Amino acid sequence: MNILRTKERGNLIVISGPSGAGKDTIVEKLKEINSNIWVSISMTSRKIRSNDIPNETYYFVSKEEFEERIKNGVFLEYAEYNGNYYGTPKDKINDELNNGVDVILVIEIQGALKVKELIPEAIFIFIMPPSMNELRRRLVNRGTDSIDKIFNRFKIAYKEINEVTKYNYVVVNDDLDMAVNKVNSILVSERCRVDRIEDIYLNNMEEELHELLVEKDLDNDIRE
Numbered sequence: 393m394n395i396l397r398t399k400e401r402g403n404l405i406v407i408s409g410p411s412g413a414g415k416d417t418i419v420e421k422l423k424e425i426n427s428n429i430w431v432s433i434s435m436t437s438r439k440i441r442s443n444d445i446p447n448e449t450y451y452f453v454s455k456e457e458f459e460e461r462i463k464n465g466v467f468l469e470y471a472e473y474n475g476n477y478y479g480t481p482k483d484k485i486n487d488e489l490n491n492g493v494d495v496i497l498v499i500e501i502q503g504a505l506k507v508k509e510l511i512p513e514a515i516f517i518f519i520m521p522p523s524m525n526e527l528r529r530r531l532v533n534r535g536t537d538s539i540d541k542i543f544n545r546f547k548i549a550y551k552e553i554n555e556v557t558k559y560n561y562v563v564v565n566d567d568l569d570m571a572v573n574k575v576n577s578i579l580v581s582e583r584c585r586v587d588r589i590e591d592i593y594l595n596n597m598e599e600e601l602h603e604l605l606v607e608k609d610l611d612n613d614i615r616e
């Protein structure tokens with residue numbers, strides 16, 4: 393019989409960081425090395441970008457449709473960011489967690505703080521760019537936003553970086569593979585926490601010793 397019985401429920405992992413820090417790139421690579429994760433698909437009222445795949449990168453809806461869903465209590469959390477709504481649909485999250493899967497939310501900071509209020513045991517990871525210069529380079533190279541939008545995202549980034557202390561972990565995304573490994577290590581370590589232990593099964597020590605040391609003829613094993 394196994395000595396330990398640990399909590400089977402998955403962990404809720406919240407990943408934030410300035411736009412362009414590399415959150416989506418890291419999560420895509422994480423999926424290749426960790427099959428026990430499910431990445432929540434958010435809903436947004438922002439315009440579809442050339443690299444978006446509807447119902448895969450986001451569920452795209454109009455502002456009015458989004459507001460209707462807010463009224464209907466569809467979201468675990470939602471926030472307004474850069475002039476658009478973004479929200480995490482509640483459904484599916486609990487099922488995945490109950491199936492022992494780690495659920496990943498890639499969301500901005502206001503939303504992350506709401507999740508922290510609702511689910512304090514969630515794990516909060518902040519992805520940090522190596523420098524502001526590199527962040528600017530990545531946003532420009534990604535080529536998905538106008539200069540105006542990039543300017544705005546850059547201004548928001550300054551505010552966001554000051555919130556890093558509200559998170560449990562920070563991963564600097566300099567070398568991509570290293571950053572992916574660090575995030576995966578956090579997920580693996582969190583599974584090893586002592587507070588996940590639900591029961592410890594140890595037989596009577598006298599009986600166990602007798603069986604192990606006397607009946608199994610340990611003396612002989614040692615002499616050989």
Ligand code: ADP
Binds near residue numbers: 409413415418530569
């Ligand atoms: P976010 O999801 O945080 O907005 P993305 O994952 O879209 O950021 O990454 C922004 C840009 O930076 C993308 O073009 C991506 O290919 C690039 N990128 C991500 N990580 C790295 C890295 N470690 N080194 C260089 N470029 C990176």
Ligand code: 5GP
Binds near residue numbers: 411434478501504
């Ligand atoms: P983007 O427009 O670059 O796809 O996303 C802008 C920001 O919104 C990113 O920081 C992204 O993580 C965040 N975001 C995406 N989905 C959600 C969500 O469901 N809730 C919240 N609060 N933020 C989200």
